[in-house]
Amino acid sequence: MATQMDEQLSMNQVYINELSKHTGQEVTLKGWLYNLRSSGKLLFPQLRDGTGIVQCVVFKKNVQPEVWDALKGLGQESALIIRGAVRADERAPGGYEIDVSSAEVVQSAHDYPITPKEHGTEFLMDHRHLWLRSRRQHAILKVRATVVKAVRDFLDNDGFTLCDAPIFTPAACEGTTTLFEVNYFDEEKAYLTQSGQLYNEATAAAFGKVYCFGPTFRAEKSKTRRHLTEFWMVEPEMAYATLDDVMNLSERFLSYIASRVIEDRKEELKILERDISKLETIVPPFPRLHYDDAVKMLQEGHERGELENRFEWGGDFGAPDETYISGHFDKPVMVHHYPAAVKAFYMARDPERSELALGVDVLAPEGYGEVIGGGARATSLDFLREQIAIHELPEEAFNWYLDLRRYGSVPHAGFGMGIERCTAWMCGIEHIRETIPFPRMLYRLKP
RNA sequence: UGGCAGGUAGCUUAAUCGGCAGAGCGUCUGAUUGUUAAUCAGAAGAGUGUCGGUUCGACUCCGACCCUGCCAGCCA
Incomplete structure (x- = not known):
């Protein structure tokens, strides 16, 4: 009988997000119990399957007594296979519900820690592996997936070649920032990458337009809502390109990401109560502000x-x-033309005013801060050697990098964008920690 | 790393001038044929982050330490 039941249960298996195509049909859903309400001879299990949540209705008289008894006492997040007819019903959240004919409990769970009530940040972060199942977290990570997809689609379709940079690196890319140090076999030290920047310059000279996309590590002791110690960064780099090219690319790039999120993640943005009009304004051209003018703006603000x-x-x-x-x-x-002193050593200088770097930061609205940082790179071998000396960096570690200036050095430019900052902005959420499945932060390495 | 705010049942929290720790949710038992964080009735469940001090008596006052959150620097 169990075999017969199994066969029957696996017939016409569908996912919750495609229920509308199966109205009137008898279907099988496989998932987890999101919530259970009961009303005497009626049960209302809400089933979650990763694509959505649907309310099911169990009439006591419509199912076998064993099925009724098994469902009646189920705890939140029990694993469950449900079979029943799909019915459009206005009383159901989501518009559709399942008129249950049979069910199988795959695993009966008890005392699930995350209840449909309020919890504090610490508790939720300690249970991040379970928290991912809740509606809001699910929505945020779906937006993240779309941001990543949009990033790749845009660059792939715009003539860029994916050329990933290494994660183990022999030395600092940018000197100043703190690095995570790891043992690399006997006696040797390696560092986790803080940017693929320098390697991008090598691949750009080979492929023209490239990007790398991967995890990045910063051992800064930053404890703010916009910092992670491990985050994902996408870094496009273009040979024969200028600061203006970078700004034009940033503009098109961010606009494309926003439009894809608006288009593909409507449901999720609704769950997150995101004000879509704030995303719809993200279209070219973006205002461009010289550092000098930004400073004026700040000084007037102070006055x-x-x-x-x-x-x-x-x-x-x-x-x-x-x-x-x-x-x-x-x-x-x-904001462009920052003082060179506050930017990385490899930044190109403004030929008219050598104290300025040909760099740009893109500041997102609504206080989301810097989402993109980039600019034009210095092309002169002598200039870079001097900068490496001034920054007290070990020249031998940069020898390969300096080769790029010895052999076919050209103006080139690019930028880096933090995926999590961008996702937090798209979602309109307070803290970056919710935009990555398992955030790594100062004082948080678990789970 | 600095400033500020906090650590009380599984969770979210209350406790007046220092006086025997109270609730909601969750859990368990029962009722309910349309619930929407369901509702109703009942039950179990803590000695207050750790260590030390003051006191007849400490969740409450003092000191040290641990942990967390928020803000800042730094950055994407």
Whole structure:
């Protein structure tokens, strides 16, 4: 009998997100119990299968007594196979419900820790492996998947070749930032990459337009809502390109990502209560602001009492400064020509004003801060050698990099975008930690 | 790393001037043929992050340490 039941149960198996195509049919759903309500001779199990949640209705008289008894006492997140007829019903959340004819309990769960009530951040983060099942987290990670897909589609269709950079690196890419050190066989040290930047410059000279996309590690002791110690970064790089090319690319790139999220993740954005109009404004052109003008804006803000501290020319913007600047625009704003002193050693200089770097930061609206950082790279061998010396970096570690200036050095440019920051912005959520399945942060390495 | 706020049942929390720790949710038992974080009735479940001090008496006051959150620096 069990065999017969199994066969019957696997007939016409469908996923919850395609129920509308099966109205009136007898279908099989495989998933987990999201919630169970009961009303005497009626049970309302809500089934979750990874594609959605559907309410099922069990009438006591319609199912075998064993099925009724098994379902009646089920705990949240029990694994469950349900068979029944698909019916459009306005009373059901989602518009469809399943009139259950039979069911099989695959595993009966008890005392699931995450209840449909409020929980604190610490508790939820400790149970991240289970928290992923809840509706909101599910929606955020679906948006992340779409952001990643959009990133790849855009670059692949725009003539870029995927050329991934290594994760183990022999030395710092950017000197200043702290690195995670690991043992690399006997006595040797390696570092986890903090940017694929330098390797991108090599592959760009081989392929023209390239990008790398992978995890990036920063051992900064930052404890803010926009920092992770392990995050994913996409870095396009173009040979024979300028700062303007980078700004044009950033504009098209971010606009494409936003349009894909709006188009493909409507349900999820609704669950997240995202104000879509905030995403619909993300279309070219983006405002471009010279660093000098950004500084003026900040200083005027201080004079009006809107900013606590007076910003002095020469510094890098802090989080409140970025928020203040981006608050003047309803689109991402591109701040360019930063002082070279606050940027990486490999940045090209403005030929008219050598104290300025040909760099750009794209500041997202709504206080999401810097989502893109990039610019043109220095082409001169002598200049780079000097910079490496000034930054007290070991020249022999950069010898291969300097080869790129010895053999066919050309103007080239690119940028890096943090996937999690971009996802948090698209979702309109407070903290970046929810935009990656298992966040790694200062003081959090588990689960 | 610095500043601020916190650690009380499984979870979210209350406890007045220092006086025997109270609730909601979840769990368990029962009722309910349309529930929407279902509802109703009943039951079990904690000695308050750790260590030390003051006191007749400490969740409450003092000190150290541990942990968490928020903000900042740094960055994507």
